[in-house]
Amino acid sequence: MAIKPVSLEQFHEEAGNIYEAIIVAAKRSRQLHDEIKIELNQRLETIKQLSATPEAEEDVETTITNPDQLKISLEFEKRAKVTETALIDVMAHKVEFRRKSDEPPAEA
Numbered sequence: 001m002a003i004k005p006v007s008l009e010q011f012h013e014e015a016g017n018i019y020e021a022i023i024v025a026a027k028r029s030r031q032l033h034d035e036i037k038i039e040l041n042q043r044l045e046t047i048k049q050l051s052a053t054p055e056a057e058e059d060v061e062t063t064i065t066n067p068d069q070l071k072i073s074l075e076f077e078k079r080a081k082v083t084e085t086a087l088i089d090v091m092a093h094k095v096e097f098r099r100k101s102d103e104p105p106a107e108a
Helices: 007-016 020-053 053-059 067-078 082-091
Strands: none
Touching: 007 020, 007 082, 020 067, 020 082
16 A cells, blocks of 8 residues: 655644644544554454354364455444544544643542
């Protein structure tokens, strides 16, 4: 897959403080990755449940590639990378964030 360079000047113009924007993009990237991981595991789990047989559990040494599992894996590989999506979200102002210093102090 080709690498898509990001213009730091354009990123700086859209985000204001480039360092904050990078942190926000990294956190957004982790959120997207976790969501995709959960979705992938759910879809693979349903396939495992449908194809689970007692004989298959006993024969662990022989691994047979399930075509449905392969299809789902390839579908997820074709998706846009989460870092790219996170950068686009930050540059398009789709991500809302605040600094810890902006939060009101906790009442005791």
